[in-house]
Amino acid sequence: MATAAETPGYRRIYVWEFPVRLYHWVNAICVVLLAATGFLIGSPIAIVHSTEAYQQYWFGIVRFTHFVTAFIFFFNFLVRIYWGFAGNRYARWDRFIPTSGAKVKEIFEVLRVDILQMKLKGRLWIGHNALAGLIYFLTFFVFLFQSITGFALYSSMSSSFLPGLFAWIVPVMGGDFAVRQWHHVFMWFFVVFAIIHVYLVFYHDYVEGRGTTSSMVGGWKFERRDVLDERVGHNDHRDR
Amino acid sequence: MEKMPSLWQAMEQKGYSRREFLQFCSFAAALAGIEASGIGSVVEAFETKHRPPVVWLHFQECTCCSESFIRSSHPIVADVLLDTLSLDYSETLQAAAGHQAEKCLRDTMTKYAGEYILLVEGSVPMLDDGIYCTIGGRSANDILQETAKDAAAIIAWGSCASNGCIQSADPNPTNATPIHKLVDKPVINVPGCPPIADVMTGVVTHILVFGRIPELDSQGRPKEFYGRRVHDTCYRRPYYDAGMFVEAWDDEKARKGFCLYKMGCRGPVTYNACSVTRWNEGTSYPIQSGHGCIGCSENNFWDNGPFYRHLASFPGFGIESTADRVGTAVGIAAAAGVAAHAITTNIRKRKLIDETMDESAEAKRKGGDA
Numbered sequence: 154m155a156t157a158a159e160t161p162g163y164r165r166i167y168v169w170e171f172p173v174r175l176y177h178w179v180n181a182i183c184v185v186l187l188a189a190t191g192f193l194i195g196s197p198i199a200i201v202h203s204t205e206a207y208q209q210y211w212f213g214i215v216r217f218t219h220f221v222t223a224f225i226f227f228f229n230f231l232v233r234i235y236w237g238f239a240g241n242r243y244a245r246w247d248r249f250i251p252t253s254g255a256k257v258k259e260i261f262e263v264l265r266v267d268i269l270q271m272k273l274k275g276r277l278w279i280g281h282n283a284l285a286g287l288i289y290f291l292t293f294f295v296f297l298f299q300s301i302t303g304f305a306l307y308s309s310m311s312s313s314f315l316p317g318l319f320a321w322i323v324p325v326m327g328g329d330f331a332v333r334q335w336h337h338v339f340m341w342f343f344v345v346f347a348i349i350h351v352y353l354v355f356y357h358d359y360v361e362g363r364g365t366t367s368s369m370v371g372g373w374k375f376e377r378r379d380v381l382d383e384r385v386g387h388n389d390h391r392d393r
Numbered sequence: 394m395e396k397m398p399s400l401w402q403a404m405e406q407k408g409y410s411r412r413e414f415l416q417f418c419s420f421a422a423a424l425a426g427i428e429a430s431g432i433g434s435v436v437e438a439f440e441t442k443h444r445p446p447v448v449w450l451h452f453q454e455c456t457c458c459s460e461s462f463i464r465s466s467h468p469i470v471a472d473v474l475l476d477t478l479s480l481d482y483s484e485t486l487q488a489a490a491g492h493q494a495e496k497c498l499r500d501t502m503t504k505y506a507g508e509y510i511l512l513v514e515g516s517v518p519m520l521d522d523g524i525y526c527t528i529g530g531r532s533a534n535d536i537l538q539e540t541a542k543d544a545a546a547i548i549a550w551g552s553c554a555s556n557g558c559i560q561s562a563d564p565n566p567t568n569a570t571p572i573h574k575l576v577d578k579p580v581i582n583v584p585g586c587p588p589i590a591d592v593m594t595g596v597v598t599h600i601l602v603f604g605r606i607p608e609l610d611s612q613g614r615p616k617e618f619y620g621r622r623v624h625d626t627c628y629r630r631p632y633y634d635a636g637m638f639v640e641a642w643d644d645e646k647a648r649k650g651f652c653l654y655k656m657g658c659r660g661p662v663t664y665n666a667c668s669v670t671r672w673n674e675g676t677s678y679p680i681q682s683g684h685g686c687i688g689c690s691e692n693n694f695w696d697n698g699p700f701y702r703h704l705a706s707f708p709g710f711g712i713e714s715t716a717d718r719v720g721t722a723v724g725i726a727a728a729a730g731v732a733a734h735a736i737t738t739n740i741r742k743r744k745l746i747d748e749t750m751d752e753s754a755e756a757k758r759k760g761g762d763a
Contacts, residue, residue, distance in 0.1 A: 195703065196717065197655065199640055212636030270737055309622060309664075324611045328692040329622075329662035334716065337704060341720030345727045352731040356738060 163375040168243045168280055169368055176233045177369055183226035184343050187299075190219040191340050220307060224315075227300050230293075243280030249290035251283055259283035266360060267353065273360055276380050285353075295342050302326075302336040397446060397505075400439040400601070414439070424595040425602060426617045438602045445601070446501050446509040448540055449483035452533040453526050453560045453569055454515030458551040459485045461587035464673065465594050481509070484528075495529055502543060510600060511544035513537065516553040516560050517575055518567035525567040534575060541576040546606050548581045548596060549573065552689060555582035555613070562695040573613055581606055582613040584665075586689035591670045592618045612692075614664065623686050624660035626668040629653065647683065657701040658685030665690045 169177075193215050200211060237246035251257050259277065263284040266273050281289065304319035306329060311317070326332050358365040368374045398406070404414050415436065422435040451459075463486075480486060481501040482494065489497050501509055515533075518525035523532030541547055549572040552558035560569035573580040583596055596615055599607045607615040624630065632638070632652035639647045639656050654661065660668075663686050667678040679686055685701070688694040704715040 197636055197638055199638065200636055206631040206635040206637055209635045209637075213634035215636075216634075270734070270741065310625065321611065329664075330659065330688060330691060330697050331693070333662055334697075334704060338716045338720070341716065341723060344720065344724050348724065348727045348731055352735070356734070359738070 162378060164378050164381060165373045165375050166279055167241075167372055168374045169372040170236075170241055170244060171372070172232070172236050173240060173244050174369055174372055176229055176236065179225065179229045180233075183222050183229065184347065186222045187219060187226060188340055188343050188347075190215050190222070191337070194219060195337055195340075223300075223303050223307075226296075227304075230296050230300065234293075248281050249286045249293070251287055256283035256286075260287065267356070276376070277357075277361060279363070279374055279376055282357075292346060295339055299336060299339055302332050302339075305332055306336060397443040399441055400444050403444060421594075421598040421602065424591055425598045425607075426595070427602070435602050438604075442601070442604065445545065446481045446505045447483075447512060448481055448498060448501055448509055448544075449486070449512040450514065450536060450540060451484045452513065452515030452517050452537070452553075453567070454551065454553045456485055456514070457587040458514045458553075458593070459483075461590045462550075462593050463590075465590040498540070502540060506543040508545050509543070510597075511540050511547045512550055513547065513554045513572050514550040516557050516569035516571055518560070519570045519575075520566075520568035537572065537575060541578060544578070546581065546600055547572065547576060547578055548583060548600075549613075550583055550593065551588055552584045552586045552694070555584035555690075556692045558586055559695050579606060579609070580613055581609065581615060584614065584619075584690040586694075588690070589618075589666055589670050589672060592666055610664075618666045619664045619690070621664065621666075621669075622661060623663045623665050623668050623680070624658075627660055627680055628668065629680060650683075653680060653683075653685040655703065656685050657699065657703050659688030659691070659694070659697075659700075660686040663688040663691050 194212075197212055197215075200209075236244055237249075242248075251260060260283045262274065263277065263282050265271050267284075280286075301319050301322050304316040305322040308316035308320040308323075309329070323329055323332055326335065354366055354369075363375045364373065397403075401414055404417070409417075418436045418439055419432055421439075422429075422432045425435075427435060449459075482498040484494070487494060487497065515526075517523065517533040517537055519534060523534045526533040528536060549555045553560060553569070554572045557565070557569050557571050560567060561571075571582075573582060581596060583593060585592070592615075595618060596607060599615070599617075607617060610616050610619060612619075624633070627633075629650065629652045632650075633654055637646065637651045639651045639653050641647065642656070652658070658680065660680060667686070668680065671678045671681070687700045688697065691697075702715065704717060
């Protein structure tokens with residue numbers, strides 16, 4: 154029987170550190186809560202009423218949830234930005250920007266696999282593949298946009314410091330109505346993103362066979378030993 | 394330079410009693426949001442300060458601002474402001490006409506240069522050299538620039554002068570432009586279509602009493618009147634927080650006076666004092682009368698339609714399309730695409746699994762050899 158060292162099996166790699174996983178799930182919960190409460194605020198459902206107005210407060214609670222979640226979402230986002238400079242190389246800021254030819258090539262490879270459903274040639278980067286990274290980079294801009302517009306709308310009913318920082322966007326966009334409209338439009342971005350994101354995680358879990366789905370729970374991903382040996386030889390996974 | 398008499402002197406001349414004068418001072422103080430202890434300074438200001446002459450220009454507008462102004466809740470305020478405020482030039486209200494009127498304007502501008510208050514009602518067309526609005530053969534912009542040069546303060550009455558209002562609605566055929574974009578002096582924007590009469594007199598009072606323009610927000614509106622949303626002080630607000638909404642104009646909930654949010658009420662995005670001062674001597678305001686706010690004091694309110702829906706039509710997708718409809722369509726398309734993708738993936742699954750089995754078998758064989 155072969156020894157473990159000789160078997161070209163899989164080796165596990167600690168890809169997602171705890172702060173990254175925490176960020177991911179806090180963000181996921183926040184986005185779901187924000188979209189759900191946001192949608193309700195946009196078009197509240199008709200709740201049968203037999204009571205007087207002072208006896209219920211459900212819409213107030215929905216709005217309160219939205220606002221509290223927004224603060225958590227915002228600071229969670231800031232922590233993730235910090236971790237982009239403090240975390241391991243899979244969490245680093247440059248994973249989100251196609252800074253090299255290899256990354257651009259990988260983007261096309263992922264498009265080929267995802268859209269044309271062709272067989273994966275070689276291996277994708279063990280962290281975010283280049284296309285995923287780029288898409289997440291774009292979502293950060295949407296996060297930023299939603300934070301700015303959300304806090305700007307909130308600033309008129311708040312005297313606290315943070316929302317006031319964003320009040321300038323209201324005259325720029327031409328009034329609360331327009332800000333609210335665009336804040337609402339981008340809610341749909343999150344809905345569509347969530348559908349495609351969750352599906353692609355499952356799809357890549359299957360295509361790559363490296364534990365993509367569970368990695369965001371435990372942090373481990375798996376790579377074949379022979380691939381890793383080859384990569385170390387080329388110093389590939391460091392410098393790309 | 395010739396000085397105008399003070400407000401008190403002017404009132405005395407017209408036969409008002411001291412009591413009536415003090416009454417007026419209290420009204421004015423209340424309107425400008427000055428606390429009771431400050432009434433003394435209002436009295437003093439009206440006794441000693443000479444009345445600033447006022448020039449009131451009319452450009453692209455419907456005169457609803459003037460109509461609103463002369464219907465101030467407290468007749469004494471409107472009376473006195475109109476009687477004794479030295480309204481030297483106002484196309485609608487002045488007795489003079491033609492060359493006489495033009496002479497009034499010219500006299501005021503030369504005699505009181507740097508002292509007169511300029512009130513502008515209406516937007517200024519800038520397309521084709523402003524040919525779409527001319528008075529006495531001169532374009533609106535020409536007149537505005539000349540009068541604005543030596544004005545002590547400029548007030549833009551109404552939405553037309555503050556943000557362009559209906560004239561500037563898409564496609565804005567005359568390039569109707571609000572005043573603050575044309576003059577390089579600070580302009581007090583008093584938007585609304587029309588603005589509330591008491592807000593108008595309040596702004597004028599502030600300038601008369603304090604001799605300076607009131608504190609303005611980022612859009613040039615006096616904070617004391619435009620600091621809060623109609624929604625924040627609306628008497629139907631408790632229904633909003635309780636989630637009790639009118640669903641149709643003729644339903645039970647409309648009769649009970651529930652919140653009009655779902656009927657497109659713009660209260661939550663409109664900054665004005667309607668729900669505080671109300672209209673027509675404090676009688677009512679749109680929401681109290683059962684109709685949602687249309688946001689007439691907000692930028693672009695005319696293009697943010699339909700008024701009876703909360704979200705504007707989404708540009709490029711037809712009149713009935715809101716962001717929600719477009720979003721739902723995109724969401725369904727994404728879900729359908731994902732489903733189709735999953736189906737084709739599963740069809741190809743066998744081949745992929747076979748290949749992977751080969752891979753594993755090969756690996757096992759290699760491992761065995763070693």
